[in-house]
Amino acid sequence: MEKLDRRWLFLLIGLSVIIPSITNLRFPVTTSPPTLNLWNFVDSLKYTQKPIIIVTDYSPSTSPELQPMANALFRHALEADIPVILYGGLYPDGYGLAQITERTVLEEMNYHLANGDSIIYGKDYVFLPFAPGGLAVIVGMGEDLIGTFRIDVHGDSLKFLPMMDNIRRLEDIGLIVDIAGSAVSRWWMIYAGTRYGTPIGVGTTAVSAAEYYTFLQTRQFIGMLGGMKGAAEYEELNAQRLNIEVRKQAGIAMASQNFVHILIIVMVILGNISFFVLKKNRERRL
Amino acid sequence: MFLKRTLPLLVVFLLGLAMIIQFFIPHPVSQTFYDSMAEWVRISGAFALVLGLASFFYVHTRKIARKNKDSFYSGVAIFCLLGMAGVGIFGRGGTNGWLFSNLYRSINVSLDSTMFSLLSFYIASAAFKSFKARNAMAFALLVTAIIVMLGRVSFGSFLDGVVEWILVYPNTAAQRGITIGIGLGSIATSLKIILGIERAYLGGGD
Numbered sequence: 001m002e003k004l005d006r007r008w009l010f011l012l013i014g015l016s017v018i019i020p021s022i023t024n025l026r027f028p029v030t031t032s033p034p035t036l037n038l039w040n041f042v043d044s045l046k047y048t049q050k051p052i053i054i055v056t057d058y059s060p061s062t063s064p065e066l067q068p069m070a071n072a073l074f075r076h077a078l079e080a081d082i083p084v085i086l087y088g089g090l091y092p093d094g095y096g097l098a099q100i101t102e103r104t105v106l107e108e109m110n111y112h113l114a115n116g117d118s119i120i121y122g123k124d125y126v127f128l129p130f131a132p133g134g135l136a137v138i139v140g141m142g143e144d145l146i147g148t149f150r151i152d153v154h155g156d157s158l159k160f161l162p163m164m165d166n167i168r169r170l171e172d173i174g175l176i177v178d179i180a181g182s183a184v185s186r187w188w189m190i191y192a193g194t195r196y197g198t199p200i201g202v203g204t205t206a207v208s209a210a211e212y213y214t215f216l217q218t219r220q221f222i223g224m225l226g227g228m229k230g231a232a233e234y235e236e237l238n239a240q241r242l243n244i245e246v247r248k249q250a251g252i253a254m255a256s257q258n259f260v261h262i263l264i265i266v267m268v269i270l271g272n273i274s275f276f277v278l279k280k281n282r283e284r285r286l
Numbered sequence: 287m288f289l290k291r292t293l294p295l296l297v298v299f300l301l302g303l304a305m306i307i308q309f310f311i312p313h314p315v316s317q318t319f320y321d322s323m324a325e326w327v328r329i330s331g332a333f334a335l336v337l338g339l340a341s342f343f344y345v346h347t348r349k350i351a352r353k354n355k356d357s358f359y360s361g362v363a364i365f366c367l368l369g370m371a372g373v374g375i376f377g378r379g380g381t382n383g384w385l386f387s388n389l390y391r392s393i394n395v396s397l398d399s400t401m402f403s404l405l406s407f408y409i410a411s412a413a414f415k416s417f418k419a420r421n422a423m424a425f426a427l428l429v430t431a432i433i434v435m436l437g438r439v440s441f442g443s444f445l446d447g448v449v450e451w452i453l454v455y456p457n458t459a460a461q462r463g464i465t466i467g468i469g470l471g472s473i474a475t476s477l478k479i480i481l482g483i484e485r486a487y488l489g490g491g492d
Contacts, residue, residue: 006411013410027440032450060398095381096390103387132335133328140324148328153382206438213453214461229438258439260406265432267414272428275418 009267016263020255027258029251034216035233038201038223041175042073043241046080050174051167055188056098057089062181062205063097068231068250069179069203070101072238077125078109079242083163084125085173090137090184095130095153102127108246122161127153135187142170142196170196175222179203185212189220203230228257295482302480342367430456 045052054073058066077084086102088095109119119125128149131137140148145167146158158164166172170192178188178200185202193200199222202212206227215221225234231250238244305323308316346360354360373389374381381387419425430452436442437449478484 004414006415009411009414010407013407017406028443029440030443030446032446060395061402062399063395064399064403096387096394099382099387100391100395131328132331134331136324136327136331139320140328143321143324210453210457211461211464214458214465217454217458227438254440258441260410261435261439262441264410264413265435267410268417268428268432271414271417272419 012263012267013260016259017256020259021252025255026251027255029229029232029236029254031233031237032226032230034224034226035230035237036223037216038177038225039076039234039237039241041199041201041222042076042082042177043080045077045082045174048174049083050172051083051085051163052077053085053087053173053176054098054101055087055089055176055178055180056094056101057091057178057180057182057184058097059091059093059181060097063100064253065205065228065231066179066181066203067097067100068228068248068253069225069234070097071104071249072231072234073177073179073203074101074105074125075109075244075246076234076238076242078105078119079238079244081124082174085128085167086125087128088130089178089180090134090187092130098127122156123163126158126161126163129153135191138187138191139195142192145169145172170198173198175199175201177201177203179225181205181208183208185221189215193220201225228253291485291488294488295485299480299482302476306480 042052052073054070054077056066056070074084074086076082086098088098106119121127129152131140131149133140137148146164149158151157152161170176176188176192176198178185180202181204185200185204189200189202192198200220201223202215202221203225204212204227206229209224209226209230212221212224212226216224225231228250232248232254235248235251239248301323304319308320343364346364349360350357350364370386370389373383373386377383377385379386417428417431419428433445434449434452437445442449475484479487
């Protein structure tokens, strides 16, 4: 085992990813408390009609894990008639990813609601453009949200969009969900959350999820979607509670994740057995 | 010397001090100062993009001029940047147009996520080769990692309670210690910058 060519491992990993995703395997998803808290909080906004800001603060590299979160959140908010501000985040990369979320969900919803209500830009949701400045943009939004951006992605003045009538600064916002694979979510928590009192939720990669538990305990984050599983849980809640029947991107990807995790666990166990057998043999020889 | 070193140090010292004092004074004058500073940072951020572009062109055109062995890739980088910018500025629909969105979606997103996904192969290989229970601490780490990994898959739902406990208690305790350490480190570094002890941002190894 110790001398096993790592290309065999690569082959096994590749097969574990490809086979479950092409065989349409599905597994049950149980919901964790951080996801449930976020879902419930988002859903409660339909009673206050305060808008939710969905921030796609990630780059394409982490999009397979994070894009399903943005889609599920956007879909939930629109289905529940919660006003949404879609924002590409503090780096230029996120704008294109927010655009993908906008198109994916609107296509699904227009199909879904063919004979019912349709989504109207400016009334149901608004899309903010990229603004340079990083941290200063959050502070600017805290003081004067419309003044910070002035226009939306289509070049129209934010002042004239009906959804923005009662929104002046971050304190008028019901929830910000920052979806990021980096530490940017902490900036939103420190400035938008602590300084301006806006509730913050977070969506992050599985690797980063562990470090945010400390802020969940202090309620600085009201909820969290951790990695592919978090996204799959949110999709499942959407399906169960709102009867949203669309393609579950994260649910599909979870099949591959299940097999890869099991494979890695098996390989680690085998690697350890081999390590101890070799160690014992060496000791015997001595 | 004054313009290159003394003036920047003075600006950093005065503004750093002013921002600290401002934080503790809830007065309209202090608030107006804070707002205008926030606006200045956003304006400087826009200029930083220009500076980044200038640096990008400087590095890559030099590589091409010197006929560096990687100069082909520099040419590709410049072509891609100018191409995307051209489509975004002059293309139909601008950055909301079909072509710009699809170039981003089909090329940038696909390439970037493919590069990142290669990590899983190396992580698996590294876990197999080096994640060994050499002592009690390593054994504890190994068992915890296996439980948490199992908890992230559908087959491991029976471990949900244990995984949540690990993440909420031992993990939070360790993370909080690290966070406090980072916070203290940030304060120390900020003070060093404000007082002119840390000058790396001035460049030139000063």
